[in-house]
Amino acid sequence: MQFNTDGLVIREQNIGESDRLVTVLTRREGLVRAFVRGAKNLKSRNASSTQLLCYSQMSIYKGKDKYIIDDAAPQEVFFGLRRDIEKLSLAQYFCELALALAPEEGEAGDFLRLMLNALFFLANNKRPPLLIKAVVEMRMLALAGYMPDLIYCPGCGVYEAEKMYFIPRTGQLFCEHCRPQNLGGVAMGPGVVTALRHTVYADFEKVFAFSLPPEGCRVLAKASELYVLNRLERGFQTLDFYHQLVPAKDS
Secondary structure: OEEEEEEEEEEEEEEOOOEEEEEEEEOOOEEEEEEEOOOOOOOOOOOOOOOOOOEEEEEEEEOOOOEEEEEEEEEEOOHHHHOOHHHHHHHHHHHHHHHHHOOEOOOOHHHHHHHHHHHHHHHOOOOOHHHHHHHHHHHHHHHOOOOOEOOOOOOOOOOOOOOEEEEOOOOEEEEOOOOOHHHOOEEEOHHHHHHHHHHHHOOHHHOOOOOOOHHHHHHHHHHHHHHHHHHHOOOOHHHHHHHHHOOOOOO
16 A cells, blocks of 8 residues: 655664665654665665655555655755754654654644644744753643643642642642642742643644743753653653753753
């Protein structure tokens, strides 16, 4: 069976002397692992269009036990990411998140849209990297079924307080008086609380449309990252590498 799709390459692996195995995040087929024959040959028409972080229109053949990309035409290669190692490492972390959370053989249009918007904003300096990171982490978890409960404090029902605590282990938001002391939590003021809610509850087309001062971005990104690590109960090598380049206290 042959089908045409747009997709973002989120993983690549060299196979043998000339072939490449890629994982593509597609709109309707979800995560697709496909072979690209002769992709390492510089003369191959599919060489650049199937490299990591390339968004392309693809013609894919689906066999009994494997996919093969017959043809691919690049639509966006995000050159702005490839010129900056910090941005590139963050983009690779987004790819690893998508690999962990996006569905296989299922509808993944919102995952693809989120990734493309994030990479565009990151490559073109449209938003602070930590703000983009927080949006990707929180929204992707919500899309995958890990929706946090950020509407009000479970203890007293208050919607907003001078200081509230986000609990990464449970995905809940408590006021200072009701916070479970044994669960820790990330302290945040009203502005950061509003931003955190925005990342999961805002309309999709507006999810990146907010701003925070640098300290607020740091707190938001800390909360979203801890939520990822607690919910998925695993680490990410790409995230570790990003923090080597941009230490958490300075990022």
